[in-house]
Amino acid sequence: MPETKWRALDHCDNHNKHDADVDQENVQKQVTKQISNEWIIVRDSEDVEVTTTDTQVALSLQLGIQAAIVAVISITIGDNEQGNNVAQDLKQFMKTKQSNKQKTIIEGSKHVKVKTTDTDIAVNIQALLQILVAIVAKLDVL
Amino acid sequence: MSERQEAIPNKVVDLLVSEVFRKNNVNIDNAKSKLTDEQKRAIRELVDELKSQVETFVKESPSSKKE
Numbered sequence: 001m002p003e004t005k006w007r008a009l010d011h012c013d014n015h016n017k018h019d020a021d022v023d024q025e026n027v028q029k030q031v032t033k034q035i036s037n038e039w040i041i042v043r044d045s046e047d048v049e050v051t052t053t054d055t056q057v058a059l060s061l062q063l064g065i066q067a068a069i070v071a072v073i074s075i076t077i078g079d080n081e082q083g084n085n086v087a088q089d090l091k092q093f094m095k096t097k098q099s100n101k102q103k104t105i106i107e108g109s110k111h112v113k114v115k116t117t118d119t120d121i122a123v124n125i126q127a128l129l130q131i132l133v134a135i136v137a138k139l140d141v142l
Numbered sequence: 143m144s145e146r147q148e149a150i151p152n153k154v155v156d157l158l159v160s161e162v163f164r165k166n167n168v169n170i171d172n173a174k175s176k177l178t179d180e181q182k183r184a185i186r187e188l189v190d191e192l193k194s195q196v197e198t199f200v201k202e203s204p205s206s207k208k209e
Binding site for chain 1: 148149150152155156158159160162163165166167168170173174176177181182185186188189192193195196199200
């Protein structure tokens, strides 16, 4: 006799409780931000807690640091060809991998906590900050 | 708590920035002289704020955990 597959929501079926909570089989969540594409699929599960990196915060931090670098260059070297060339060269290091793809599937589970992190973003931001700090240190600002 | 690890060794970043300045014939002393005390203060504050924002972000980012 084939063994019946355990399903987290079996007890809900037994009680004929077909409310919204039971419809998790089709629950899919896609978090798509400008620099991240993350899929978290929760299927046939209950009590699942998901935490992900806030890529929107990361993006605004990234833009903030880039703007600061350009501003410092513009003030010290000038908004001229030389300043533009320096900014252009620095941008070569600032080019970051703009894509993060990860897929998390939680199936047939209960009481699960999931944390995903986009380490690329965290490292990129730290590197950008290092460039800014190096520039201002050279200019004796710090 | 241990010191936050650098994304890239500081010496490498320093070398890269120096090289960009050298390549573009930037006179560092001349560039320094263009900054007023007021601007220096503003830049310092800006950098400090960005630093603390980055630290908060890195600290709050969930670390990978296996159970």
